[in-house]
Amino acid sequence: MTATAENLALDWLTGVGTPTRPTTPLTVALVTTLGTDTTAGTEVTGGTYTRQDLTVAAGVNGATANAADIVFAGMPAATVVGVEVWDSATTPVRLWYGPLTTERTTAAGDDSRFLAGDLTLALS
Template identity: 65%
Template structure:
């Protein structure tokens, strides 16, 4: 998801680089699935229903300005949905959306299905 930082995340990165504030997000970071993609300023439409819940994201240290999920992300008991993208949120009391982006291909799931993003398939990069 190169160049898919939200405006909020971009501002936090700039503030950190310029020494203006401590900007670490509240962990763990969470991955949300969306049925309509958002943009820099507006969140997408998150999946609801079934046993769907945001999943914890683990990543390896960045190399050359990029990293990816270091463990599979698994959503069990999905509702009927066509998932078109993902978003990464922190775990603050009022969660902050940090990343967003489309899947390489939409995934349609039936009630009770599992959706899995394998380790290494969710790329996060600063371009």
């Protein structure tokens, strides 16, 4: 989770203030350089790449995963090293980030797909 998301979760769990729920749908972005808790990574650009909506299953044991396939069609030539999850506010807020288990290299026009259950979001 990003520092922003961690603070929202803490405020909600402890009843401090009135944290605002992220604007949905949540979207998934692919990155070629990983970000940090406070700085976004370098998002893929080119081809017909666009962020994709994320639907998740109910949390179990502190984790959830994508409930449906996520398909990024028409990728540019790129090496994807991680993903980020953003809300869909007018000024989007980054909530999660992390590396892929295995980097993905795409050629121009390729699709990049995460099958249902492949993308896990966890609290630990």
